[in-house]
Amino acid sequence: MFHLWEKFINNEELNTSIVREPIYESWVRCKICRIDPFSITGPKLSPGDLNLLLRDNAGLLQVATPMMEDLYQFIKGSRFVIILADREGYILKTLANSAIKGYLTRCNVIPGAYFSERYMGTNAIGTALYIDTPIQVRGEEHYLKIFHSWTGSAAPIHSPEGDIIGCLCIAGPADETHIHNLGMIVSTVNSIEKQFLIKNTIKELQELNSGLLDTLALVLDLKDNYTANHSFNVMNYSNQLAEKLNLSPEQKKELRYAALLHDIGKIGIPDSILNKPSRLTDSEYEFIKQHPVTGAKLLKKARFSPAIIAAVRHHHEYFDGRGYPDQITYKDIPLYARIITIADSFDAMTTYRVYRPPMTKEEAKEEIWLCRRKQFDPELAEIFLTCV
Ligand SMILES: [Fe+2]
Structure with a gap:
């Protein structure tokens, strides 16, 4: 996969049928946005702006946090991280083993970081939000080189009215990831969406x-x-x-x-x-x-x-x-x-x-x-x- 990515980055001839369609389309968008694949260019919120963002997303955090904690029990002690982002792709919350916190900070996987595809290139959160579909982005499918050792599985979260209100992601070492990770995320997102539906119904009643x-x-x-x-x-x-x-x-x-x-x-x-x-x-x-x-x-x-x-x-x-x-x-x-x-x-x-x-x-x-x-x-x- 690496040589395909390298060819794309260097504008060389490429057999596009080998690259998965949503990934290739995302790479094209990244190139149009002139994203530098060798640096992290995404903006980061100041502590004050992060507080405002957390306040605006209090309802999402309240419903999603217990479900993220349940999910975390399955990956406790591993090198995986569970990430909740808002509807734009700003990270609201992460759950991870303290041993990998330093690594996550170096990779900008922290609350307030912006994981929109427009700044962070092809990545599970940004791409899932862009295509409004769950997706797993594996290793060298990431547009930024720093994420080539990662695999992320993310699914957008919808309100009962069908609007995107956030995104849940599980990310970890590419060689330890399984396609089931995406299933876990989709199932958790389904539970979060059902919880919102129940809350809405109770409010209406x-x-x-x-x-x-x-x-x-x-x-x-x-x-x-x-x-x-x-x-x-x-x-x-x-x-x-x-x-x-x-x-x-x-x-x-x-x-x-x-x-x-x-x-x-x-x-x-x-x-x-x-x-x-x-x-x-x-x-x-x-x-x-x-x-x-x-x-x-x-x-x-x-x-x-x-x-x-x-x-x-x-x-x-x-x-x-x-x-x-x-x-x-x-x-x-x-x-x-x-x-x-x-x-x-x-x-x-x-x-x-x-x-x-x-x-x-x-x-x-x-x-x-x-x-x-x-x-x-x-x-x-x-x-x-x-x-x-
Ligand atoms: Fe009375």
Whole structure:
């Protein structure tokens, strides 16, 4: 093979049928780009630019890294290196035995190095990206002489939409490489692409789910004449308190769902009771008091998390135990329920009701302050008053 490469480099007559077609075409591109086969001409990113590149490719790194580590277990201790590059051919990450790190640095196989065919000539990463097909580039098929002792096997990685988002490569000594290396890479890239597809599907389902929850809350707010936007207001106030409490993203998500759906049990209350302008009878009031229990049952059927179900069931409990439905007290009342009850009361007080005008924010804050310890968790009430 070496003499074929040499003839090509020296512009001598060459039997092109002996050189594999994608390799020959790549050599031609290299010649057009005037690549010097005897030096490494590819640019290298500065540490700052490399950090930006890693940040831009955080999603790819997150999905690909565990799979690269699995693959690395098979080559641990050998002279092979696994390389992840971005869609342009910039190296993002390498996994290799520390004994060959010095050699890799001399060959420029380090994060931030640019392995585009345009600068590094025919090579597995650059050529796979250019032809958008997995390829093994063996020994002297490399355009740069420094890589003649190497064989690289690389496959481009595609997004679920079909765009190239990166490239995975395994490279090592040419005399130790097998065609199976390319199979290993293709199979790992397939797993990475499937993982992206799963992530996308989960995101779409979450968006759909979130849209359905919004619709459910809207239906409820429409049913109750006096409480347009109440569910969304309670969610927003709860969210403000959650921010101050530094809840985790997962906790914040659960709290948002619970706050949005806290009154969902009212869906079973007849309009004649729910929207009655005059005073409710005792039995009507007892009926309304069932809504946290009904809501919790509905959410249990819909398989919401136990924390969300508990928050909905207990959002009318009082801190001193005089609430409903279970008359539990203090910290026995779940945190989400203690938050929602403050947000719920504040929104109810500051919005219009047929039987009274809305309170000003200051009046409602005064009321929350007076009812801390009795109705509300005093610590949460104090924090809430700093954020509204
Ligand atoms: Fe309620």
